[in-house]
Amino acid sequence: MTTPTPDTPTPDTRRPVDPTVRHEIEQFLYREAELLDDQRFQDWLELFSDDVHYWLPTRVTRTVRERSLEVAGPDGAAFFDDDKTFLRGRVRRLSSGQSWSEEPPSRTRRLITNVRPVELADGTFEVRANFHVLRSRAERHHDTFFGERTDLLRRIPREPGFQVARRKIVLDTTTLLAPSISIFL
């Protein structure tokens, strides 16, 4: 079984990053968003480590008292729960010309904001960021996806300087107000 969430070390092992690193990380995330918006999926795949876990759990409405149970756990329902092999399969499918929910393709615009990186004891970076993804399809179809991503980034000794080792995506919606998530978030 894959590890479901970014490691959550004790607060004292998290260190703030200096402005240069913050800038590098922001540029990396913008670069990733650009590759997706430009539908360069093969190049996008390169940004993920071979042991990546790409996860979007479901969410329910609960009372304040039970709020810790709002987001499904690693054994629960999810929209995405992918490893690198399956991400490759999704990209293969998107390139097949027969992936009808993306053929003709969606037009997307990803807004990645409030980027909050911290450095962990092992030199990796945990990065929380907000996202607002807008998708236009066919003649007049329009969806929005919004929420927060928590990434685990590793330094690599080549461009673009980082790889995503884990991604947890949490939408702020419970019922998805869209017919599909045929794109990546």
Added chain:
Amino acid sequence: MLDVSELVQPGKGLIHPSIYTDPEIYQAELEQVFARSWLFLAHDSQLPKPGSFVQAYMAEDPVLVVRQRDGSVKAFLNQCRHRGMRICRSDEGVARAFTCTYHGWAYNLAGELVNVPMQERAYHNEIDKSQWGPRRVPRVHNHKGFYFGTWDEEAPSFEEYLGDMVWRLDAMADRYDEGISLIPGATKWVIDCNWKFAAEQFASDMYHVPSSHTSALVALVEDPQVLARLHELNLTVPGRQFSGNGHGSGFALRPDIIPSQSGPEFDAWLDAHREEIYRRGGEQRALAANGHNTVFPNFSWLDINNTMRVWHPRGPGQIEVWAWTFVPRGAPDEVRNEIRTSTIRSFSPAGVFETDDGENWTEIQQVLRGHMARKSLFNAQMGLGHEKQGTDGMPGRVADDMYTEMAARGMYQRWADLMSGLSWQQIAELDRNRQQEVHTA
């Protein structure tokens, strides 16, 4: 009563598309179809202890489904009888009581009104609390851990309503000694289409698979030669389709229960439980548990993909899909997890099969905005005149191919009978005669 005889003609395989768009027809469906049929409420595993509850829907009506202290399950409308406020505003949880947040009327787990604030000062002790509980779902039936409910006191028993479809339902629900459980959490999403497109496809449509889902196999399989073999197999494997009481199912005749579509862990587990599975439902049924299914009107599942769902209607042009992944209750974590991930990756809003279904239904609904489009009849004639009874000794009406629309015609027949306001007794009588016609054909 609406005259629907011109709108669907199951005997000729003709459908007038206005049944997917007309607001008046939709309102009649809520009354004649959904308020009279048995609807799926919840599964046992969602209600683990006394006070466990989920909010479910019966069409557009929110209902609370609650585990009682004696272990039974009760359901009632999630609507306060004072001014109609939603009593409980959580999707699920554990409760001791339900208190309406508007004026504070409080209900126990059975949905009985037990407290009215300022009962003496404001109501002069004149309110009869026993008369003002939320509307109860009068009939709740537990079929092997699956709770179904109906508002209709006249409806046949659940077993009678299900008819021969029990053979198919139990292929899923009663497959293992320890039963099944649901992976925690429903996946919910919205598709702008009429509910009948989804219900009908899961009742009757294996035909769309090679075209609609051709790219799903590309995601699952890398080797082009294996891919070509799988495509070939899909087109040549023999299959059957079942139709009865408006329900429908189609499936392949597979030589073995493995491979599953989940992976090696589940395959090994199934292999080890083969004797148990064959003993419970028979080998023929076990091998047939690989298809698509709808219990009329809106509960569907795919055996081999371990997904079940309700298509909640939300107006003539929208549905809310609630989907769950089912796993053998006794299976170890690695098997559960393999099934869980494979189902998420294939049948969920991001699943490589499911995304393309929504695309089809959304586009159909868009085109039906057109006046001429709504007047252009749809062809549901596949396999018309080739209906069979009891093929291979399987119960009920079984076509000798899975590529037919017999079950779609059966579904629209039941829909038309209910929409016409026929009594359950009249419908049963008509169905007996129709069965007879197939026999002698």
